[in-house]
Each structure stands twice: as structure tokens, then as C-alpha cells.
Amino acid sequence: MNAVDTAQTPLIQAQLGRKLRVLFVSHAYVVGVNQGKLDAIAATDRVDVGLLVPSNWKAAEWNRTMPVEKPYPRIKIYQAPVLFSGRGGAYCYLPWALGRVLKDFQPDLVQVEAEVFSVLAFEVAMWSRLTGKPSIVFGWENIERKLPILRQLTCQFVLNTVSALISGNEDGAKILRRWGYTGRLEVMPQIGVDTQLFAPKTDRDPQAEFNIGFLGRLVPEKGVDTLLAAARCLQERGLNFTITVCGSGTERIALQQAAAVLQIDKRIIWHEAIRHEAAPAQIGTFDVLILPSRSTPTWKEQFGHVLIEAMAMGVPVVGSDCGEIPHAIGRSDLIFKEDDAIGLAAILERAIADPDWRQEVGQYGIDRVRQFYSHQQIATRSLNLWQQSLDYPPEETLECA
Numbered sequence: 034m035n036a037v038d039t040a041q042t043p044l045i046q047a048q049l050g051r052k053l054r055v056l057f058v059s060h061a062y063v064v065g066v067n068q069g070k071l072d073a074i075a076a077t078d079r080v081d082v083g084l085l086v087p088s089n090w091k092a093a094e095w096n097r098t099m100p101v102e103k104p105y106p107r108i109k110i111y112q113a114p115v116l117f118s119g120r121g122g123a124y125c126y127l128p129w130a131l132g133r134v135l136k137d138f139q140p141d142l143v144q145v146e147a148e149v150f151s152v153l154a155f156e157v158a159m160w161s162r163l164t165g166k167p168s169i170v171f172g173w174e175n176i177e178r179k180l181p182i183l184r185q186l187t188c189q190f191v192l193n194t195v196s197a198l199i200s201g202n203e204d205g206a207k208i209l210r211r212w213g214y215t216g217r218l219e220v221m222p223q224i225g226v227d228t229q230l231f232a233p234k235t236d237r238d239p240q241a242e243f244n245i246g247f248l249g250r251l252v253p254e255k256g257v258d259t260l261l262a263a264a265r266c267l268q269e270r271g272l273n274f275t276i277t278v279c280g281s282g283t284e285r286i287a288l289q290q291a292a293a294v295l296q297i298d299k300r301i302i303w304h305e306a307i308r309h310e311a312a313p314a315q316i317g318t319f320d321v322l323i324l325p326s327r328s329t330p331t332w333k334e335q336f337g338h339v340l341i342e343a344m345a346m347g348v349p350v351v352g353s354d355c356g357e358i359p360h361a362i363g364r365s366d367l368i369f370k371e372d373d374a375i376g377l378a379a380i381l382e383r384a385i386a387d388p389d390w391r392q393e394v395g396q397y398g399i400d401r402v403r404q405f406y407s408h409q410q411i412a413t414r415s416l417n418l419w420q421q422s423l424d425y426p427p428e429e430t431l432e433c434a
Contacts, residue, residue: 052081053080054083056085057144058085059086059145060115064099064102066102066309068084068105068108069408070225072107075105076412077412082109085134086101090119098118111138123152140166141423143167144170147170148170158191169418170191170195173201175204175335176332201221202220202357222336222338222406222411225407226406226408232346233395242275244274245275246279248307250282252284253329254328256372259371260374262374272382274385275300276302279304320391321384322348324353333355341402348395353372
């Protein structure tokens with residue numbers, strides 16, 4: 034495990050005369066496994082970490098209200114009901130509920146993890162304006178779209194208030210610049226990888242049939258049909274392999290039918306969606322993990338967190354050039370063009386035929402995660418950004434498209 038570089042935190046303490054108090058506000062941290070970054074920050078013993086999450090968050094994909102999990106005692110967790118639960122851009126806290134949390138925790142800085150045009154970001158920006166204390170907004174938005182007038186006004190207010198922005202991907206950072214933001218802007222994922230949970234496996238049977246894995250939603254934009262077409266190419270070339278597909282979604286039956294038409298159905302093992310705590314065991318059975326996403330007019334891959342989980346385990350990853358995938362992987366010989374089954378098949382053929390290259394790529398993934406994507410590295414970058422933002426004035430008036 035990488036130690037968090039806390040070289041900047043003494044400067045923070047010198048300014049404040051005590052620990053920095055940072056309050057995170059986001060529905061993402063209702064799930065305990067997502068709180069690892071926050072615990073890594075708290076583990077420095079130089080920052081008091083508070084967290085406000087909805088007590089009534091309804092996850093649309095599971096159609097149920099999520100209980101608030103509290104696996105890390107170093108994080109002071111607040112929970113309060115929200116209006117419009119489950120609607121990422123529209124949900125918000127009642128003003129007095131948010132006010133009670135802010136009064137109790139007394140943060141020096143608030144980091145809200147919601148889009149810059151969200152009601153939640155507006156609420157935090159209002160607090161920042163009233164108190165003069167800094168706020169930071171993290172967002173994933175990576176599609177250029179025309180915002181309704183109320184969203185535009187919200188966006189302008191937030192951009193004119195924040196001390197810094199964090200984008201989860203390069204495309205999102207470009208959009209924020211096109212909207213006129215000229216302040217501090219970092220690109221890093223919202224959540225890192227627990228490198229103890231997602232650790233390299235050494236017990237993979239070298240005699241087992243080559244296993245190509247997919248873990249994700251079974252929807253058109255995830256491009257699993259491209260993987261099936263590539264598998265047909267591999268079969269025609271006489272290569273031996275198995276494909277393990279883990280996921281659920283609207284395209285499951287259609288994909289199973291397509292596999293039968295391509296006459297590769299006997300090579301495919303179908304599993305339902307894998308819970309996060311079971312993901313390391315499943316990924317550990319893969320010889321390579323594929324993320325064959327494709328862009329649509331309203332969506333492109335914002336990051337692909339499963340990529341860095343597999344990389345942390347030393348499992349080679351291959352992805353399309355959709356959205357943030359090439360930046361997350363960072364290596365051109367592991368990238369193919371969207372919908373290019375032949376290009377994907379060529380990379381997979383090399384992975385099957387060249388175990389030395391596969392081992393090299395696996396070690397590359399481990400090193401890349403340790404350098405950029407562990408919880409500890411995300412914590413370090415957050416600490417540095419906060420140091421820069423403590424006394425940073427708001428920018429000139431900005432316009433949102």
C-alpha cells in the first residue's frame with residue numbers, strides 16, 4: 034500500500050492552527066465500499082473528515098432505498114432526507130437540515146460531488162458565498178449539451194463561486210473550460226481502488242482455458258455485441274477460449290440470441306450482476322478484462338472503474354476508444370476503435386498467443402494503479418488541491434452554454 038504524501042498538510046495546519054475540517058456531500062458514499070478514499074484522507078490524522086449522505090437514497094437500478102453504511106469509524110457521518118431522491122441533478126436537502134450539519138461540523142471547506150448545474154452544488158455554493166469559505170465541486174459530465182435556462186443560471190452561480198473544480202475525465206474538463214471556467218481544475222476519478230481488496234492473484238491455474246471477462250451492464254452502449262463478434266473471429270482462427278459475461282440489463286436475451294446465431298454460445302458463461310465485494314474473486318478468474326463501450330448521442334464512458342480494479346489485480350485490460358477509457362488505461366496497444374470487432378480480436382489473439390506480453394501488461398496495470406488510482410493517491414491529490422484552494426478568490430463572471 035502506498036503511503037499518503039502529507040507534505041502539504043502541515044502548511045494547512047499552520048494556517049488553521051489545527052486539523053483541516055473537510056465535509057464531503059454526495060449520495061455516492063451511502064455505499065460503504067465507496068468511502069475508502071475518505072478513510073485514506075482521515076488516516077493521515079491531519080484532516081477531520083465529515084460526510085453528509087441522504088438517509089432515503091433510492092437507487093433506480095435496484096429500485097430500493099439504500100441503507101447508509103458506516104464501515105470507517107474515522108469518518109463522521111451525517112444523514113438527512115433529501116427531496117427528489119434518486120435524481121442526481123435535482124435532489125437537494127432542506128435548507129435547515131443542511132444548515133444543522135454545517136453548524137455542527139464547522140467545515141473549513143466543503144467538497145460536493147455532484148454536477149456543477151445540480152441543485153445540490155447550488156446549495157453548497159450558497160453556503161460558500163454566505164460564509165466566505167471555500168467549496169469544491171466534483172462532476173462526471175462529459176457530454177456537451179444545451180442546458181435549460183435554470184440550469185444555466187445554476188451553473189453560472191456555481192462556477193463563479195467555487196475555489197476549484199474536479200472533473201472525473203478529460204472530456205468533462207474540456208467542457209468546463211468551454212463553459213468559461215478559468216480557475217483551478219483537476220482531472221481525477223471520484224473513487225480510487227482499495228489495493229488490498231483488489232490485490233494481484235497468484236493462484237490462477239496456468240492450464241485453465243483462456244478466460245475473457247466482461248463485468249458491467251448489459252445495455253447497447255456497453256458494446257458486448259462487439260465482444261461477441263470478436264469471439265467469432267477468434268473461433269474461426271482456431272483459438273481456444275471462454276468468455277465470462279457478468280451483468281444484467283435489457284440486452285441480455287438479445288445477446289444470448291446473438292451468441293447462438295454466431296455459433297459461439299457454448300463458449301460463453303453467463304452470470305448475473307456481481308456484487309462489489311464479490312468482484313475481486315470473479316475478476317481473479319479472468320485472463321483479460323474487456324470494456325467494449327460505444328458512444329451514443331447522450332452517453333459515453335465517463336471512466337470505467339472496473340478497468341482500474343482489474344489493473345490493480347494484474348489482470349490485463351482492453352478497451353474501446355470510447356470516452357475516458359483510453360486515458361484510464363493509458364496504453365495504445367490495449368485500445369481498439371469503437372465497434373471494431375476485428376481490432377479487438379487482434380488484441381485478444383496477441384493476449385492468447387503471447388503470455389510474456391500478457392504478463393508485461395498485467396504488471397503495467399499494477400504499477401499504473403499504484404501511481405495514479407489507489408485510494409491513497411487520490412487522497413494525496415485531494416490534500417494538495419485543498420492546500421492550493423484555501424485562500425483562492427473566485428474567478429470573474431462566467432457563462433454556461
